[in-house]
Amino acid sequence: MSSTKIGVIGAGVIGLSTALNIVESIPDAEVTIMANIFSPNTTGDYSAGLWEPFVTSGANILRWSKVTFDHLVELAQSPLAGRIGAQFCSGYQLGECNINWSDIVLGFRPMTKEELALFPTSGVTMGSFFTTVMIECSMYLPWLMHRFKEKGGLVFHRRVNSFEEIADEFDLVVNCAGLAARDLTNDNTLKAIRGQVVKVLAPWIKHFVVLDHQYDPGHVAYVLPGAKAVTVGGTIQEGNWEETVDEKDKLGIWKRCTELLPSLTEAKYLYDWAGLRPFRPEVRLELEELKTAKGKQLPVIHNYGHGGSGVTLHWGCALDAVAIVKDTIQKYCTKSRSTHPSKL
Ligand SMILES: Cc1cc2nc3c(=O)[nH]c(=O)nc-3n(C[C@H](O)[C@H](O)[C@H](O)COP(=O)(O)OP(=O)(O)OC[C@H]3O[C@@H](n4cnc5c(N)ncnc54)[C@H](O)[C@@H]3O)c2cc1C
Numbered sequence: 001m002s003s004t005k006i007g008v009i010g011a012g013v014i015g016l017s018t019a020l021n022i023v024e025s026i027p028d029a030e031v032t033i034m035a036n037i038f039s040p041n042t043t044g045d046y047s048a049g050l051w052e053p054f055v056t057s058g059a060n061i062l063r064w065s066k067v068t069f070d071h072l073v074e075l076a077q078s079p080l081a082g083r084i085g086a087q088f089c090s091g092y093q094l095g096e097c098n099i100n101w102s103d104i105v106l107g108f109r110p111m112t113k114e115e116l117a118l119f120p121t122s123g124v125t126m127g128s129f130f131t132t133v134m135i136e137c138s139m140y141l142p143w144l145m146h147r148f149k150e151k152g153g154l155v156f157h158r159r160v161n162s163f164e165e166i167a168d169e170f171d172l173v174v175n176c177a178g179l180a181a182r183d184l185t186n187d188n189t190l191k192a193i194r195g196q197v198v199k200v201l202a203p204w205i206k207h208f209v210v211l212d213h214q215y216d217p218g219h220v221a222y223v224l225p226g227a228k229a230v231t232v233g234g235t236i237q238e239g240n241w242e243e244t245v246d247e248k249d250k251l252g253i254w255k256r257c258t259e260l261l262p263s264l265t266e267a268k269y270l271y272d273w274a275g276l277r278p279f280r281p282e283v284r285l286e287l288e289e290l291k292t293a294k295g296k297q298l299p300v301i302h303n304y305g306h307g308g309s310g311v312t313l314h315w316g317c318a319l320d321a322v323a324i325v326k327d328t329i330q331k332y333c334t335k336s337r338s339t340h341p342s343k344l
Pocket of ligand 1: 009012035036037042048049050051159160181195304305307308
């Protein structure tokens with residue numbers, strides 16, 4: 001029997017982690033990544049890479065988040081941590097303490113009176129302190145790619161215009177196209193939630209601070225110290241597809257964050273970035289059985305719509321996607337033995 005040919009669309013944090021897990025757990029498959037954008041230019045590359053469920057929803061979020069948290073903790077504790085920018089990060093979430101992932105992070109506790117007094121302009125009367133993990137995707141994604149290629153994975157720079165276009169090349173396709181999945185799948189529930197950030201150098205800032213409820217809708221304040229830079233944000237602008245930096249947003253971000261954390265004021269400016277979170281009411285992680293115009297059955301496993309939590313969810317989603325891929329191969333093998341002996 002020839003090896004199963006699996007095509008993965010997308011080389012962001014979702015596509016790479018999914019492709020790597022497929023190649024590692026189905027060694028006799030031929031796995032090919034196709035993408036038109038690679039690291040260091042994917043959405044995740046510029047994100048802060050903070051583990052925290054944010055701008056996302058759905059039944060499996062906590063389970064995927066937990067699996068990914070454990071994976072990132074393992075990386076942050078490993079000798080690889082420096083090479084891939086994995087680190088523990090402790091800090092303050094200002095506002096309500098009743099978040100439903102409090103037992104996943106480490107050492108979650110309410111802030112003390114003295115800690116709340118550190119943020120007099122925030123207007124909050126409660127908050128929480130905990131330790132989470134961060135990963136610098138511009139270091140992590142090349143490492144995932146390296147491992148993928150080492151295991152025999154193939155990579156092509158290619159824009160895929162439709163599933164039909166690649167149906168004859170693959171037995172099975174995994175769709176990790178992020179926001180662009182909207183066009184590939186005609187999925188109107190997938191939409192952009194724009195985020196703008198300023199990246200600065202401020203090695204004296206060691207704790208993260210997040211305040212997301214006190215401002216006009218669409219505006220938040222967060223300061224997230226990562227392996228390469230501090231990410232200062234931000235905006236949550238639903239339905240805004242603009243990827244250029246907005247000067248008014250930039251001034252607003254800087255004003256909110258320096259008021260919240262005056263020690264940021266003399267940070268060294270690096271660059272601004274605006275990106276689009278691929279938001280969907282629920283992450284789409286499921287099998288769709290497509291039939292092409294020529295009558296070929298093409299199983300497509302979708303893994304997109306991770307909103308503001310692609311890094312937070314990626315490993316858990318990748319493992320579930322692999323389980324679906326395995327089931328699908330099994331199912332089609334059985335089918336092919338009875339009806340289509342040449343396929344799979
Ligand atoms: C300002 C901001 C801050 C963020 N901070 C965090 C954070 O701290 N923590 C967190 O967990 N998440 C964060 N996120 C969210 C996170 O960045 C995203 O959820 C995640 O990067 C989405 O990954 P993805 O792989 O699905 O999409 P992308 O990174 O956008 O990758 C999509 C891939 O699909 C390919 N592709 C698309 N269409 C086609 C096609 N037709 N043919 C071929 N290839 C195609 C692209 O080339 C690309 O390789 C943030 C997002 C923003 C905007």
